[in-house]
Amino acid sequence: MPIDARSTVPVPHRWVRQWATPPQVLAVARVAFAIGLLLVWQPLDAAPLGSLPAEVYFAPLGPMVLLGGFPPTWWLVALEVGSRGALAALALGWRTRAAGLTFAVIETILSGYRYSTGKIDHDILLYTVVPAVMSFSAWGDRLSIDSLIRPRRARADASAIAVSLVAVATAVEFATSGIAKAATGWLDPTSSAVEAWARQYEQSSSLRAVGETLLASDSLLLWKSFDVATVVFELGFLVAIVSRRVTRWYVLGAVGFHLGILLVLGIDFSKLTLVYLILLGTLGAKALAPLPLARGRRAASWRWLIWPGVTAAAIGVYWTSFDVRTLGPSLAGYSSRSVIGFVALIAFGVIVIATARRAPERSLSPRLPRFADPVVLGAGALALGIGPMTLFTLSEPFPAVMGPLFMGNQSEDRAITTFRQRFLLMHDDESAPISAAEFYAVRDPYATSLGEFQFPRSVETWPRAVGSARIAELSALGHRFSWIPVHGDPADVGDAQRQDLADRFPDATGIEIRWQESTSVDGEPIEERIARRYLIPLTADR
Numbered sequence: 001m002p003i004d005a006r007s008t009v010p011v012p013h014r015w016v017r018q019w020a021t022p023p024q025v026l027a028v029a030r031v032a033f034a035i036g037l038l039l040v041w042q043p044l045d046a047a048p049l050g051s052l053p054a055e056v057y058f059a060p061l062g063p064m065v066l067l068g069g070f071p072p073t074w075w076l077v078a079l080e081v082g083s084r085g086a087l088a089a090l091a092l093g094w095r096t097r098a099a100g101l102t103f104a105v106i107e108t109i110l111s112g113y114r115y116s117t118g119k120i121d122h123d124i125l126l127y128t129v130v131p132a133v134m135s136f137s138a139w140g141d142r143l144s145i146d147s148l149i150r151p152r153r154a155r156a157d158a159s160a161i162a163v164s165l166v167a168v169a170t171a172v173e174f175a176t177s178g179i180a181k182a183a184t185g186w187l188d189p190t191s192s193a194v195e196a197w198a199r200q201y202e203q204s205s206s207l208r209a210v211g212e213t214l215l216a217s218d219s220l221l222l223w224k225s226f227d228v229a230t231v232v233f234e235l236g237f238l239v240a241i242v243s244r245r246v247t248r249w250y251v252l253g254a255v256g257f258h259l260g261i262l263l264v265l266g267i268d269f270s271k272l273t274l275v276y277l278i279l280l281g282t283l284g285a286k287a288l289a290p291l292p293l294a295r296g297r298r299a300a301s302w303r304w305l306i307w308p309g310v311t312a313a314a315i316g317v318y319w320t321s322f323d324v325r326t327l328g329p330s331l332a333g334y335s336s337r338s339v340i341g342f343v344a345l346i347a348f349g350v351i352v353i354a355t356a357r358r359a360p361e362r363s364l365s366p367r368l369p370r371f372a373d374p375v376v377l378g379a380g381a382l383a384l385g386i387g388p389m390t391l392f393t394l395s396e397p398f399p400a401v402m403g404p405l406f407m408g409n410q411s412e413d414r415a416i417t418t419f420r421q422r423f424l425l426m427h428d429d430e431s432a433p434i435s436a437a438e439f440y441a442v443r444d445p446y447a448t449s450l451g452e453f454q455f456p457r458s459v460e461t462w463p464r465a466v467g468s469a470r471i472a473e474l475s476a477l478g479h480r481f482s483w484i485p486v487h488g489d490p491a492d493v494g495d496a497q498r499q500d501l502a503d504r505f506p507d508a509t510g511i512e513i514r515w516q517e518s519t520s521v522d523g524e525p526i527e528e529r530i531a532r533r534y535l536i537p538l539t540a541d542r
Helices: 011-017 023-040 047-051 073-092 096-115 124-134 145-149 156-183 193-203 209-215 220-240 244-265 270-280 303-319 336-355 372-393 436-440 446-453 469-474 495-504
Strands: 415-427 430-434 510-521 524-537
Touching (some): 023 124, 023 156, 023 270, 023 303, 047 073, 073 096, 073 303, 096 124, 124 156, 124 270, 156 220, 156 270, 193 209, 193 220, 193 415, 209 244, 220 244, 244 270, 270 336
Antiparallel strands (some): 415 430, 415 510
């Protein structure tokens, strides 16, 4: 029975059926997903973790807490090689299901190691949920080596279940972000959290040109509208997925949402368009219709040469460490990576506008198995329950698209309190600043995570929590610490860690770690002070 035909099937059944997607559309999404990740990933990005000492191992609640520290570098390299190999196989469509599941499992392990530096980056949707769930869909039935070797009947039924689960996961991730913001001051009518965060980014010299222009405005109504719009949008995704037609236009709103974040704060979420392509379910519906048959075999077509060629190019780009995001020009206040992200979001927005009125699922007649309803409803209920639960148990609203970095409201009656961290190399009475990367001897983003997300902030003044102080108190951003050396008694610094610092900075008598607190009103500083200061002496160990 066609999807849009009237029927007496239960509502949950009808809701799942609307997510049925033609195999050729899912194939385009699969190739874009795999190639997109290959193009933007930095080779062996987790390998530097192998050089970190056990003192800085800060595992979130989960299996990683059973480990005493980071694994050796060779193990991390082996995992990354396996992950990227699985991703390449996924792009080519070779043993698609096994490749997707392998990628999801390896990335789950690697994510646990990455998150143990103190900050959860909320990549679980991209790196684990989507490849694992979509492995049971028809996204390997077209544009794949598997389809050439073993042609099979399209599985629109399984695709409906898989895509509906991706929709639920996406909505829950957005909702947990909205819950955290709503509970920690974003809806306070007397101040603006977005304005406060923009001011924080301005203090760290990472605010973008549009943000600087907006900060020139002292309109509370303007800034408050950003707060409310953000919370409403993130919570609204749960409502939008009730209808796939509504979801298609809602992802267009997501494009605007991510563009705003990119233009103001410079944070690029364009990778999420790889997930939105699956929810959209329209790209390639006409252009990649099933190829004709000739003498019992598929007719030769130049189209079969495109995706292997692009995949090979993406693999080459990855292993040569070339970052395609540097191809874009650097505009005033924006890096070339931000420009590429901006172009990607605009391009996806154009695709949504051009194709959102299509509904290729109408031509499908999926017959869902009996277990479809309990599977989808059970997974949905589990996701809805896990979201709020992990908000407390993990000290992070996880899974979430945008996590606790944006929890709290630093503004109180328009007086905005910001903090800036500094590492200072001490030599007698002189001092010289060094970066977090130099201090930890590891590159970003891990250096920033270790420095800014495990280092204490003033629990009395930041972040100001309105509504549910308990959530803010549990946040890993400033209220939960594991590494004593940089926020407690310097005597607790491990011998190995102290010796490592002494070897790397032989002329230093100590290292001071400092938080500079400043309060401003309408951009004008009214108070500055050193909120926290810790000195790690090094001379005693020489």
